[in-house]
Amino acid sequence: MQSLLPPQVDAHLVELVKAQHLDPVLDDMERRADANRFPIVGRAVGRFLELQARMIGAQRVVELGSGFGYSAYWFAGAVEAGGPGGEVVCTDTDPANAALAEQYLRRAGRWDRVRYHIGDALEGLAAVDGEVDVVYCDIDKQGYPAAWAAAAERLRVGGLFLCDNVLWDGRVAGLTPSGHDDDRRLAATDRPGAQDRPGAQDRPGAQDRPGAQDGPGAQDRRAAVTDAIVAMTREVAQDPRYVSAINPVRDGVLVALRVT
């Protein structure tokens, strides 16, 4: 996974997190992500997400796009710190991811804080009663505008909308990334229906299928994805109910605080 930061700076951020918090389960999850080119947020962003949730004493976190539980690991730590009743609602269309998340998060002693909805992320959010402290968005990028529209209504005043990949390897500012990670991520999670195939993203080499990056319409899909991310971030920035900023760590994390 590429970061927009120079590799040395990125490594420095990761080492600082490791110095505070070591867990072999996290190492194993990162190894799985590397081996399968599965896009997890990584340590520096994981810690940042946990920090955001802790800072508002979050007890009800809903993740849109949980994969095999890496980002949920961090949110589960935050809700545990916030009190006895907190929970993280995970969502993902892929049941194989739910099974893996259970394995890892049980080992880490965090599964009792997690409820995993297998299916569409917005349906999972709709099934949660009442106001929510944090909505974290990491689904297919073309779904970002709809995710924001749904989340904005559900967050309490003082709650946070957090969203990953909002800089999209610089494409949101017209850059063309030199590596192919962006294309792989598109192939992995953003092709229509890609996330519906059991284990589709978690199969070794799935993203490296011949033609995965350059098939017909790949450029149009990339442009549509970038447009969706930009449209969503502009809507957030202009919403008078929210104060927002983007942390450019790794691929950019949007933080929007509900103020009214």
Ligand SMILES: C[S@@+](CC[C@H](N)C(=O)[O-])C[C@H]1O[C@@H](n2cnc3c(N)ncnc32)[C@H](O)[C@@H]1O
């Ligand atoms: C980038 S990965 C999530 C990684 C995870 N947040 C982490 O850092 O550990 C995106 C995940 O979202 C799932 N996904 C994509 N679109 C979705 C949707 N509309 N509803 C539910 N899950 C979705 C994919 O199956 C994939 O596992």
